[in-house]
Amino acid sequence: MLKNFMTQDALAGVFRKQQFPFRFPPAANRAAWSREGSRFREVSFPLYLKKAEEILGKDYAEIYPILKAGEFFSYVRTGNRRIFETSYFTRRSHLALFCLAEAMEYRRRFLPAVVEGIWQLLSEPVWYLPAHGYYRENDPMPRFDLPRTDLFCAETGATLACVVRLLEKELTAESAELLTWVREFCIERVIVPVEEERVHEWWLDGLNNWGPWCASNVALTAFTFLRDQPERLARLILKLAECCDSFYNRYAADGGCDEGPGYFMVAGIRLMLFLDLLNTYTGGSCNWFYTQEKFRNIGDYIAKVHLTGPWFACMADSVAKFDRLNAGLLNHFAELSGSARLKSFAAEAAFGFQPRGTGGIPDRFSEKGTFLHLVLLDELAQIFWAPDPAARGSFPGEGRTVLPDLQFYLFRQNPEKEEPGSILCIKGGHNNENHNHNDVGEFELFFDGKPVIIDCGATDYTKFTFSERRYENRFLNSSGHNVPAFNGVLQAPGAEFAAGHRELLADGVAIDIAGAYPKECGVTSCVRRAVLTAEGVVSIEDTVSGKGTISVELPLYCAVKPELTPAGIEISGMRLKLRGIELERLEEIPLEDVRMKLSWGDRLWCIHLQTTIEKSGTCRLEFQPVS
Known part of the structure; x- marks a missing residue:
């Protein structure tokens, strides 16, 4: 050309x-x-x-x-x-x-x-x-x-x-x-x-x-x-x-x-x-x-x-x-x-x-x-x-945005209003993308303009950022993202570690993310279903299948401290309810990295969730706006 x-x-x-x-x-x-x-x-x-x-x-x-x-x-x-x-x-x-x-x-x-x-x-x-x-x-x-x-x-x-x-x-x-x-x-x-x-x-x-x-x-x-x-x-x-x-x-x-x-x-x-x-x-x-x-x-x-x-x-x-x-x-x-x-x-x-x-x-x-x-x-x-x-404002908002090649999906509750309500995005893709983070299935959630569940982003570049030691950095591998680990195994780098079948739903998307993990994780399928309803309720549902007993660890990263209440975990105006998975601990993460502090300030928090599945099972996260 x-x-x-x-x-x-x-x-x-x-x-x-x-x-x-x-x-x-x-x-x-x-x-x-x-x-x-x-x-x-x-x-x-x-x-x-x-x-x-x-x-x-x-x-x-x-x-x-x-x-x-x-x-x-x-x-x-x-x-x-x-x-x-x-x-x-x-x-x-x-x-x-x-x-x-x-x-x-x-x-x-x-x-x-x-x-x-x-x-x-x-x-x-x-x-x-x-x-x-x-x-x-x-x-x-x-x-x-x-x-x-x-x-x-x-x-x-x-x-x-x-x-x-x-x-x-x-x-x-x-x-x-x-x-x-x-x-x-x-x-x-x-x-x-x-x-x-x-x-x-x-x-x-x-x-x-x-x-x-x-x-x-x-x-x-x-x-x-x-x-x-x-x-x-x-x-x-x-x-x-x-x-x-x-x-x-x-x-x-x-x-x-x-x-x-x-x-x-x-x-x-x-x-x-x-x-x-x-x-x-x-x-x-x-x-x-x-x-x-x-x-x-x-x-x-x-x-x-x-x-x-x-x-x-x-x-x-x-x-x-x-x-x-x-x-x-x-x-x-x-x-x-x-x-x-x-x-x-x-x-x-x-x-x-x-x-x-x-x-x-x-x-x-x-x-x-x-x-x-x-x-x-x-x-x-x-x-x-x-x-x-x-x-300004001359182009109408979209309730659903799809980039099929990048495998990026974005859903908005109120696409044409000043009050944005709930916004959900999720990506598929593969783990050989430029500046890859081994994060197939990563999702982010915002409510009324504020971050609820976040992608932490990249850290300051060093000699090791683009070396064989890249994935030693927590925030550059899947443990620093809102995706599960199976039997202690994280996602692996490489184009072969990729999302599988994807299906657009009426109000969301379903992506099989099991292909992003090495076979030794013991999982043959993990369909992550991400849905945003008209009422602003967001659900993330992982349906897992595999061999024998499967331990599941799921970190969720937050920019504000989650509040533990009898009704659920409250984060930035939303309440998280759990089904099939339990809270293991809440981690406070002080930030020293200059690049991360520009986005998030002095600290982040991580909600550590865990469960055990026998051959197959479902973990569900439901985020509801707090009335």
């Missing part, structure tokens, strides 16, 4: 005629940056400027923290990623913020800080993360002879490309030679490793979100710094197009992102950004791509897995809660795909999913007064591609 859309010679011919205008107005275009009438600008510009002013008053050593060798080495030595990455992303975030502030105010007040930020990035030994380098055995310094373009090397190139495009006139007045350095560093560090591939860049195979994420950023870097080399540019762009083609072809027809909602903004959205660049700079040659149902489904996915308020179905290595989705990127995808659903969702995202008539545009910097990762390209999209607030 994409890789064959044009020959290299033809593409180079198109590029020879191109001026490659930036996708967003440069700061010198004061009419564009001063335009009034956008509520987003009226509210957000003062927030950007206020934050930039706060940071500008600090010492440069604090604004652009030193990247220390010991912190880089800690990845190999201890497995810690956060200590280095915090400083790394802070440097880039502050550079992006100062660029935006200068473009908004245009008084050269922030320009010295922009120059300093560029200087600091040019001074870094490498632009990729420690977790993504190539190493010799027992040596924490990455190999000099094997440079690579990882996610954030590519993103650094794209950030510098945006800095140059946004403030080229102003930076040239400061130092034209500085821009030469930026160009040469970006070509050498971002583009050449992709061209030469001393070691094959596996992301070029389009296996997961790395493909379009890297490709879109490398493309933006190339369209900025290889504008005068059309043949070289064409060769590179076709290579990146083949990568995105592979990624797209691997995507299921229903548009489901098996990496989870938390990865959508760096998966499906990045595919859209690559296509947007390619289409813009080839005179609309990819317009046909936008009309495909699958492309529209990829964008609609994020709206389909939205639960309520800031909460999303917490699949794979996703976080559960994010109220600052980039509404501009979502809106642009909607405009390209023609999706009314996504356009309405983008407008809700612009207001932080708050009820209509309350609140306003969320402060993007209110998370404990700081931010970790501000991307200049994304913020420009947030400003110039912002949705029309009038689109």
Whole structure:
């Protein structure tokens, strides 16, 4: 498809005629940056400027923290990623913020800080993360002879490309030679490793979100710094197009992102950004791509897995809660795909999913007064591609959402009302999905906008997260999810460990999850039946069959402390009644993990249930709204 859309010679011919205008107005275009009438600008510009002013008053050593060798080495030595990455992303975030502030105010007040930020990035030994380098055995310094373009090397190139495009006139007045350095560093560090591939860049195979994420950023870097080399540019762009083609072809027809909602903004959205660049700079040659149902489904996915308020179905290595989705990127995808659903969702995202008539545009910097990762390209999209607030509520809600390929099912009691009532979701799938958690059969339950039974989500990434030791982490294996263990045996990783027969019911779904477990668990069938009634009652029923005596242990994770009452277990306005299974204990789980605390605060609770079945039996959980 994409890789064959044009020959290299033809593409180079198109590029020879191109001026490659930036996708967003440069700061010198004061009419564009001063335009009034956008509520987003009226509210957000003062927030950007206020934050930039706060940071500008600090010492440069604090604004652009030193990247220390010991912190880089800690990845190999201890497995810690956060200590280095915090400083790394802070440097880039502050550079992006100062660029935006200068473009908004245009008084050269922030320009010295922009120059300093560029200087600091040019001074870094490498632009990729420690977790993504190539190493010799027992040596924490990455190999000099094997440079690579990882996610954030590519993103650094794209950030510098945006800095140059946004403030080229102003930076040239400061130092034209500085821009030469930026160009040469970006070509050498971002583009050449992709061209030469001393070691094959596996992301070029389009296996997961790395493909379009890297490709879109490398493309933006190339369209900025290889504008005068059309043949070289064409060769590179076709290579990146083949990568995105592979990624797209691997995507299921229903548009489901098996990496989870938390990865959508760096998966499906990045595919859209690559296509947007390619289409813009080839005179609309990819317009046909936008009309495909699958492309529209990829964008609609994020709206389909939205639960309520800031909460999303917490699949794979996703976080559960994010109220600052980039509404501009979502809106642009909607405009390209023609999706009314996504356009309405983008407008809700612009207001932080708050009820209509309350609140306003969320402060993007209110998370404990700081931010970790501000991307200049994304913020420009947030400003110039912002949705029309009038689109809010224009797409009707759905009582039942089904993604058949992803095997994700979502049921709502009140799909078109402000009071959401009960919301139930459950997944089937297999245990070789990207960022897999061995969680076939996992369900989540919300009531009136509050979490009742949750998927805990992923923990901070370490050296071991993507190693053979991945499933040693409680929250990355089935013991950290709302699925049973049989005779002490958990689900196993691998595509062969998968959901079996599935049946859509009038008010729910039934999934046989026994295939996700090794045979030694002793179970031949476990049909999990998940039902939501019109009255908001949710039942989860596991019908188990196997050999001999089967012990069943079922954990249920909660974001608030369950209250044990004579009438049942009360959680967030719902009462849990048990049949065929008993409460064994209630566990309080203090949280130290930074990533999990962003969604859940300082602690979680786990309701441990257990029973014993002779050959076959049924366990039933019934959640009733407390009147």
